[in-house]
Amino acid sequence: MLLWELERKLRNFSWKFAFWELLGAFVLALVLTWPVPMDLSGSALGSANADGMKHLWTLWWMRASVWDYGVFPFDTELINYPMGMELYPIEPLNGLISLFLPGLNLVALSNILAIVNMTLTGFIGAWFGRVLSGNRWGGVAAGALLEGSSVMAFFVHVGVGELNHLWWLPLGLGCLVKARRTQEWWWFFVLSLSLIGAMISCFYLGFFLAIATLLWSILTFWAGKNTPKLIAQYVFAAALSISVVMPVTQSFSTSYKSGSIPEVGLMNYITKNYGQPVTDPPSARLETSHLLTPKRKAQSREDAAYGGGRYLGLLPLLIALGGIVRRPKEALPWLVVGVVGVLFAYGTYYTVDGEVIKQEGRRIAMPILWLNRALGYLAEPLNFPVRFMAMTSVAVAAMASLSIRNWKWALLIPLAVIEVAWGQQLDRPWQTFQPRNASALEEIRGIDDLAVVDLALIVRSDMENRYSGLSTQIAHGKKTNVVPIERIEFFARDGFYFINAMKLFQDLKPVYENRAKTLAGEYRKDLALLEDAGFGWIVVAYRKGNERMPQGIIDVLGALCGQPKARGRGLGAWRLPQVKYTEEELQVWKKEHEAAVLKFSRTSPGMGPPLR
Incomplete structure (x- = not known):
């Protein structure tokens, strides 16, 4: 009928x-x-000061979820890694169309x-x-x-x-x-x-x-x-x-x-x-x-x-x-x-x-x-x-x-x-508007399936760093611990807490802010936890890319990780070093880290103003 x-x-x-x-x-x-x-x-x-970059990232996310990771774009690990999050397709109709145009x-x-x-x-x-x-x-x-x-x-x-x-x-x-x-x-x-x-x-x-x-x-x-x-x-x-x-x-x-x-x-x-x-x-x-x-x-x-x-x-x-x-x-x-x-x-x-x-x-x-x-x-x-x-x-x-x-x-x-x-x-x-030029980071795409720690967004989650975070993830295509999307970032803080509870990144923050020149701690525990969780990279997107990355950041990360695997204007990607540890040590460190995450989550806001 x-x-x-x-x-x-x-x-x-x-x-x-x-x-x-x-x-x-x-x-x-x-x-x-x-x-x-x-x-x-x-x-x-669109306007660079509005949600245009989020729109481009959404189209990328829908395509990457299906074609690169073979999963339905709803429950994703591409952000808030290693926990991931349920992310309702922000624009499902546009995303569906994008699936049929993977090379565009x-x-x-x-x-x-x-x-x-x-x-x-x-x-x-x-x-x-x-x-x-x-x-x-x-x-x-x-x-x-x-x-x-x-x-x-x-x-x-x-x-x-x-x-x-x-x-x-x-x-x-x-x-x-x-x-x-x-x-x-x-x-x-x-x-x-x-x-x-x-x-x-x-x-x-x-x-x-x-x-x-x-x-x-x-x-x-x-x-x-x-x-x-x-x-x-x-x-x-x-x-x-x-x-x-x-x-x-x-x-x-x-x-x-x-x-x-x-x-x-x-x-x-x-x-x-x-x-x-x-x-x-x-x-x-x-x-x-x-x-x-x-x-x-x-x-x-x-x-x-x-x-x-x-x-x-x-x-x-x-x-x-x-x-x-x-x-x-x-x-x-x-x-x-x-x-x-x-x-x-x-x-x-x-x-x-x-x-x-x-x-x-x-x-x-x-x-x-x-x-x-x-x-x-x-x-x-x-x-x-x-x-x-x-x-x-x-x-x-x-x-x-x-x-x-x-x-x-x-x-x-x-x-x-x-x-x-x-x-x-x-x-x-x-x-x-245009995404930030992060083509230099395409060099690490496909090297492995290990996740990225976005240092800039760990230090400060503002419009500038979110814009860079969206642009850089499109370029390198890897999972990241942060949620570089305004407002939504406050609903999934697990990856943010997971990284910030580590001494390594607490010490790296003043380096990024040009308030320190060296790392003085012992980081075998943190590196082991990162490796066990599936992290393999630190990515730095400094400012908007209109200025060079401070040499202090390059020197400190170079001393920790070796030479960067990718470099661009205001950009860098370093491979995290591997360390030796026993299973017994790892289990003890995991429990200590869980306690540190819980403590950090209680002192860091998990809910921002409900504005979109």
């Missing part, structure tokens, strides 16, 4: 017009990302994925607009406005690869409109598949789709005598989606936990204060002025990285207003979806110019405060509420599709896209 329905839908599909919509969306993606398409392997789209340069792969996802957003957005408006030009308007929105640009800029799948929203909402109009079980089944796919590939987008679906369904649920059937169909779609999604969100919560939750019941946790963490920083919150203030200037490096995605543009809003005037009954539910997106995007507390506004001495709480408490109790709270602007952008595109009737009115759409491109808080051309 389902296959017959699919065949019928495909037979009735207008392939000729779809081809031109797809081509138009592709051309728009090339124009928006220009000149990157001219050199796909040169620099990656990572930067080129990242750029291709960004352009493809933008194209799909425009193409599927056009289908959504056409379904909603019944007009092909209305579809073109919706697709172009969504692909050219500041949210789409921000999702590429911020470097969170799974957010690039913005096309899940118009896909799911288009299925929702089809389901409501036809009341065919087939479309409710497809709607549930869209909800499942969106939630699994990107928790944020899946959640936004679920909220938009719920709002629109409530506002349009009345169907006369068919209302009971319609409610049953909605219940079917919701039940099917939840039955699949809940186990996935539980595993996600395990990988990216936010601390212990008191057993007080869901409603109590939502309505009462138990010291619940506020997970969104002010930079992740929408301010009212952001919506229509063109060419807003970033006030900090963090704002430059995460401050986009807020500008709606005057002309897109005027076109959307035309949809409300022309077809109010169909447009008003989308207006509600858009307004709710803005309300949630405000974040936990109402903020102006980066400062939380107080009324009678109390911070003005916004709706996401209670929503995040519920999510924190069940899975994980949302840390970047400004991403809710995706709901608003889709709603604006939907209302705009109801406004455009023919090609003459459609001439306004390029002007609207240009206005958003001009007025949003993003440079033109879009920012790009």
Whole structure:
């Protein structure tokens, strides 16, 4: 039955017009990302100060897990070695595609994925607009406005690869409109598949789709005598989606936990204060002025990285207003979806110019405060509420599709896209970045299967060293004791504790910081423990690579390990020396080390601020 329905839908599909919509969306993606398409392997789209490097590492990790280590990329030893960790695939859909392109340069792969996802957003957005408006030009308007929105640009800029799948929203909402109009079980089944796919590939987008679906369904649920059937169909779609999604969100919560939750019941946790963490920083919150203030200037490096995605543009809003005037009954539910997106995007507390506004001495709480408490109790709270602007952008595109009737009115759409491109808080051309040049470390790739101790991240885990740590691991391809991923590093500290509890690395820290010139201890015990655990290398990535590594580090590690096996600008890899020991000695040392690890873990924080 389902296959017959699919065949019928495909037979009735207008392939000729779809081809031109797809081509138009592709051309728009090339124009928006220009000149990157001219050199796909040169620099990656995104900001070096945001999560772009993590995105490249994720693509590498997914490929390396399967092709180099032959394991499913979930339970991994590539980080937090020797214990490893459960790491839910941060962007499983992009990662899955990367598996089929094992030889493609990572930067080129990242750029291709960004352009493809933008194209799909425009193409599927056009289908959504056409379904909603019944007009092909209305579809073109919706697709172009969504692909050219500041949210789409921000999702590429911020470097969170799974957010690039913005096309899940118009896909799911288009299925929702089809389901409501036809009341065919087939479309409710497809709607549930869209909800499942969106939630699994990107928790944020899946959640936004679920909220938009719920709002629109409530506002349009009345169907006369068919209302009971319609409610049953909605219940079917919701039940099917939840039955699949809940186990996935539980595993996600395990990988990216936010601390212990008191057993007080869901409603109590939502309505009462138990010291619940506020997970969104002010930079992740929408301010009212952001919506229509063109060419807003970033006030900090963090704002430059995460401050986009807020500008709606005057002309897109005027076109959307035309949809409300022309077809109010169909447009008003989308207006509600858009307004709710803005309300949630405000974040936990109402903020102006980066400062939380107080009324009678109390911070003005916004709706996401209670929503995040519920999510924190069940899975994980949302840390970047400004991403809710995706709901608003889709709603604006939907209302705009109801406004455009023919090609003459459609001439306004390029002007609207240009206005958003001009007025949003993003440079033109879009920012790009490159991984740190760590090609020198490729010399130790494949020599053996022994793990690496990343000395820089042992000394100091900051943005600079994490960036280097991700770049160097991609180059050498070996397991490492650290987790060079912001925030996630606090959830798996075993490898960090394992190394820091050793006297060898306690003595190496001042050497790295240029506060000591020699090692004075006896390290046979530590070297034996490292060898037994499967470690064989010390890698040093000094600073950003713009300066030479201090000679003191080279001399000390040379005295301990011999000549480096690989050297580059600010880079070095040393093979740990082997020592002789008895099994009896090893067992005694293991017990002593376990006690040292326990002591160190009690004095070193294992949980950082829940920000992502």
